[in-house]
Amino acid sequence: MPTIRSNNVVFNLITRRPVFILISVSLSLSKLSFTTSPIKNMSFVEKVRLLDYWKIQDSALQTEFPRSHLVLMVDRRLLVTKDAPEVSMVEHSYGELKQLLGEYGLQFDLSNSCLLDALPADNDMIPLFGTSIEAADPPEDSPISKKDVLKQLGNSLGGRFTDIRMAMLTMREERQRNLLAKFQSLTKWAATYRRCPKCAAALKMRSSKSGAECVTCQRVYYPTFSPVSITLITDPTNEHALLVRHRGSAGGVFTAVAGFAHTGESMAECARREIAEEVGIEVDSIRSLDMSQPWPMPDSSLMVAHVAVANMDQKISVCPDELETAQWFSRHQVRQAMETTLADPFLKKLPLTLDDRQTLHYIPPAGAIAHQMIRKWVDGKIDCHNSRM
Ligand SMILES: [Zn+2]
Structure with a gap:
């Protein structure tokens, strides 16, 4: 195979496609001994370098497009699996999607698609794209509504359409959630x-x-996103957690305190300020939980998780613009809310009476980082005593 080396990428001179060498000849044995799985590590390197190449080389990506796989949004609603216990995105090959959408008079091309990932296929890699299309409204005298057409389209594509927030909250697999966050964020960024x-x-x-x-x-x-701190506040005994209910959020759902970082702030400073602003208390210590989550709504952000310790005798005063209430709950109360949420992952039995809405019934669904932080704490896996200011 004739090849030429250019900017760390080796090109096949006939196909002009980049070729990546699995193990560099310059890699010493001592370096190899640091890893238990050098092939796996090298293939990850290979993948990220290919993605980097595709990101900037428009002509290469255009050549790859007909070989790609795609996930789909129509009218900002995501195509996900139907009736499956685990919600996930439905993926189609380019040819398959072209044909199925064509039957409904819908089209896609690179202009309304964004590169999400590289997938292995037959000893090669192919791109995974997200494509976002707008469906025209049917004529006014049409006997069938747009909603019905989209339902039928979802069926034809082997899934159903759901709103992005619900998909983010209910998809269990982290990779899928992060790909969706990227899909929505890049689509919105490119449009604005x-x-x-x-x-x-x-x-x-x-x-x-x-x-x-x-x-x-x-x-x-480059695509922009904002850092956000999200903080679980515990008392010094680590047996109580302070959770908040956001104004306008679903009744009975309590979560951790979150807010955007300001210019010139570290994430810990941001967390401390947000707690003071939103619930009016000071924390004694704070530390990172080594967990983060990209979140695409309303705009693109990166949620970074913390745990903070505060004394329960401080008077809580919530910021009324953002919160309806903030309360301390015992580990037992939070565990009950967590179990209710896991048993009703789509939050279909939310409380309707005014009093019930202000009571802890649910925490955010499993896809949210808030859920994962709270669950970790309920299971005794967060030690607040390692925290420091
Ligand atoms: Zn300029």
């Missing part, structure tokens, strides 16, 4: 980021949607 903030000229968007270059001053811009 159209002009150069410096010189106001048009931006040329990459086919991957991983960046955009100003046609005049050549500045390159």
